[in-house]
Amino acid sequence: MGEDGSVTSAPQRPDGPTPTPRLIATDLDGTLLRDDKSVSHRTVAALAAAEEAGIEVFFVTGRPARWMDVVSDHVHGHGLAICANGAAVVDLHAGREFVQVRALPRATALTVVETLRAAAPGTSFAVEMTTGINYEPLYPPFFQDPGAHVATAEKLLEEEADDTSTPVLKLLAHHAELAPDEFLALARSAAGAYASITRSSPTALLEISGPGVSKASTLELCCAERGISPAEVVAFGDMPNDVEMLRWAGTSYAMGNAHPDVIEAASGRTVANNEDGVAVVIERILAERAAHQH
Numbered sequence: 001m002g003e004d005g006s007v008t009s010a011p012q013r014p015d016g017p018t019p020t021p022r023l024i025a026t027d028l029d030g031t032l033l034r035d036d037k038s039v040s041h042r043t044v045a046a047l048a049a050a051e052e053a054g055i056e057v058f059f060v061t062g063r064p065a066r067w068m069d070v071v072s073d074h075v076h077g078h079g080l081a082i083c084a085n086g087a088a089v090v091d092l093h094a095g096r097e098f099v100q101v102r103a104l105p106r107a108t109a110l111t112v113v114e115t116l117r118a119a120a121p122g123t124s125f126a127v128e129m130t131t132g133i134n135y136e137p138l139y140p141p142f143f144q145d146p147g148a149h150v151a152t153a154e155k156l157l158e159e160e161a162d163d164t165s166t167p168v169l170k171l172l173a174h175h176a177e178l179a180p181d182e183f184l185a186l187a188r189s190a191a192g193a194y195a196s197i198t199r200s201s202p203t204a205l206l207e208i209s210g211p212g213v214s215k216a217s218t219l220e221l222c223c224a225e226r227g228i229s230p231a232e233v234v235a236f237g238d239m240p241n242d243v244e245m246l247r248w249a250g251t252s253y254a255m256g257n258a259h260p261d262v263i264e265a266a267s268g269r270t271v272a273n274n275e276d277g278v279a280v281v282i283e284r285i286l287a288e289r290a291a292h293q294h
Contacts, residue, residue, distance in 0.1 A: 046279035086218035103167035119190035125153035216244035
């Protein structure tokens, strides 16, 4: 969900011809998905056409694996998705099985909690694990999880302190009064040395991962396994948690509804998510590819 509300009438190309990519990496909320969380028929067709043309498609999202049903029917070929801002690689063809986990160490999470409580009094926390989410009593119940434990973050993180404990994917921090970007800047200043801190919500809700864990770094690992270079990747995004990925990819597009930091990071811009901005670019890539083959 973008916040500046601006929408371009037509995609702006990066300089030079659009290369034929080997992989398309796209965010979901505010990017591939419309605001009603649907995937349009046009977008479904574009994704299928890309896969048919031999271009791999990776969904790269802040969502946990359990919220991937919205796109699981549209993953072809490899069936993989990068979830929780890079903390997990999930096989959507195998019942959302975790293929790779890049956990946030519990000791690190506790340090971040302590640091943010001091820097921004009133912060409340939730702990996203491979098994689900647990949260503090004051944390806003954005999505009620009937299986959640409710306790202080310190208690939630210390309940299982040994090496066999359930992996923590990310820590979520919410503030009821600070502006979203203000909270992000404050948190990065105070705790950025301990963990990767970003955001994708229109509210003051931060997403905190292990050091060096991001959409970009996990996508880079997945591409390296396939022998795919950054120059062969086209990426799409709309919020600060997409910035590193857009900078890493050889070609990248900010959505028409994107956050200003995303527009600055991307090499091009497409129309808004509600106008099928990802599909617009994929269609053009495939049309140019077809023209070159004739």
